[in-house]
Amino acid sequence: MTDTRNRRGASRTEAIMRTTLELGQEIGYAKLSIEAVAARAGAGKHTIYRRWPSKGALLLDSLLSLHESDLDYPDTGDITTDLRQQIYAAIDLMARPPFGPLYQALVGEAQYDPQVAAALNERFIAPQTNKTVARLKKAQDQGQLARGFNLDLAMAILSGPLYFQFLITHEPLTHEYVDQILDSLFAGMGPGDV
Amino acid sequence: MTDTRNRRGASRTEAIMRTTLELGQEIGYAKLSIEAVAARAGAGKHTIYRRWPSKGALLLDSLLSLHESDLDYPDTGDITTDLRQQIYAAIDLMARPPFGPLYQALVGEAQYDPQVAAALNERFIAPQTNKTVARLKKAQDQGQLARGFNLDLAMAILSGPLYFQFLITHEPLTHEYVDQILDSLFAGMGPGDV
Structure with missing residues (x-):
């Protein structure tokens, strides 16, 4: 009953x-x-x-309830493969209706409404951050990530460039863009051994 | 007359x-x-x-008219010093009224109004991108930046993490955050020579 x-x-x-x-x-x-x-x-x-x-x-x-599981990390054992797949899934979701335009409107609303902003962080950003940090931590323990890489910054560094495109330039999010971003982030901006 | x-x-x-x-x-x-x-x-x-x-x-x-010159790059000859100073200036602007809250509202509006979005890109983002790429190009020519670093991505990689904090987590933008982001971006996420 x-x-x-x-x-x-x-x-x-x-x-x-x-x-x-x-x-x-x-x-x-x-x-x-x-x-x-x-x-x-x-x-x-x-x-x-x-x-x-x-x-x-x-x-x-x-x-979220209808799409959250789309954003789980795979664990193939290789961190670049797994990040790539997870970010592909995220941008595929952001690129298509109904998720894309409605999520964009929601983030717009979060700029005016602190309750929406708080809910967005609590219900979506924080859980995604936890998943990302857990996957990166494992990679770091396995020597697949720079030892000194600050995991607290991972979400901002990995998803910042996606949000910049999604909210500011409004150019299409493509797999090619993700590949280029990941390559650049892994290689780093520093000149290396000179 | x-x-x-x-x-x-x-x-x-x-x-x-x-x-x-x-x-x-x-x-x-x-x-x-x-x-x-x-x-x-x-x-x-x-x-x-x-x-x-x-x-x-x-x-x-x-x-923009009243604050644009705040965002010019210095040229001390050292790229990390110059990026740091320019980004400090940008977040100082984003952190204080009237610029901060009004810019945030404007980006919120850009999610609904394509004309505002287009104006934001044309009048602000594109000129800032050009300045950033010009400064980085010079650094790259001088061997202060990874030779393979894709300058087309520079704006998204450098400012994405700032916008993520500004628009999504709404945590305060601090000079310490900027330092940590720049250190991470220059070092890269890759494990280096293993």
Whole structure:
């Protein structure tokens, strides 16, 4: 009985999140409202508000719950292969609807709304950072990464150039761009032995 | 006569831009309007619209015209010194009002408004990229930078980690952070000779 109710709750939650992405893709983030999601999903407005305090929180959860596992690191034993694959997966997600444009709008909103900014960090950036640091730590222990490389900076150094393209220049994120960035970061900017 | 008129035009333009930043700092970007700037600057609304098609364009010009020279590269002959000084200047600007919060709001707006995004790239990012590449090219010619370092990526690699902090984690940008990033980028992530 409780199991049945939990399953029903879980599938209703998932239906609301799927509807959020569908509707967001159709009409854009600016026009998306919790009321419209409720109406299309056949759910009560208050059911949604009980779980998600704002449109930003609902969208963030919807983007993540349905796509988070896409961003897990493989572990082939080779760090450059694994970083490359994981970053390819991330930019493929950022490049296509509904994730790409809705995630971009969400980051835009985070510049005005501290609650959205906090949720973005807590629910998405922090877990991704933890996964990245764990994978790099293992590589460092195996001698595949510079011994002195500061793992606390890993997320900013690896994903900063992607966000720069995604949010500032708005040029397309391609696998070739990822390859070039990784090659440059691994080689370093220093002149080496001169 | 023409000179006097040009000088008057230039000082009125500057007064409008100063008013934009003052008012933007007081009431925030969301509430800023061209009408309010016109009223406080004692200028006609149409005078402003003739020069700036939108609030975003006016704010961008105001931020840049009054601060652009802060972001010129020094040339002491040592590339790490010069990068460090220029990036310190950039984050000092990003860290303090009015530039910081208004620039953040502008980048937020660029996620929704393609005209603001285009203006941001054309008026700010492209000139900054050119200055950065020119300074790095000279360093590369002098053997102070890895010979294979791809200068086309320089802006994304150097400023990506700053924007990641500024737009995503919203943690403070400090000189220490800049030092750590530069050290990591120059050393590289690769294990070196193993």
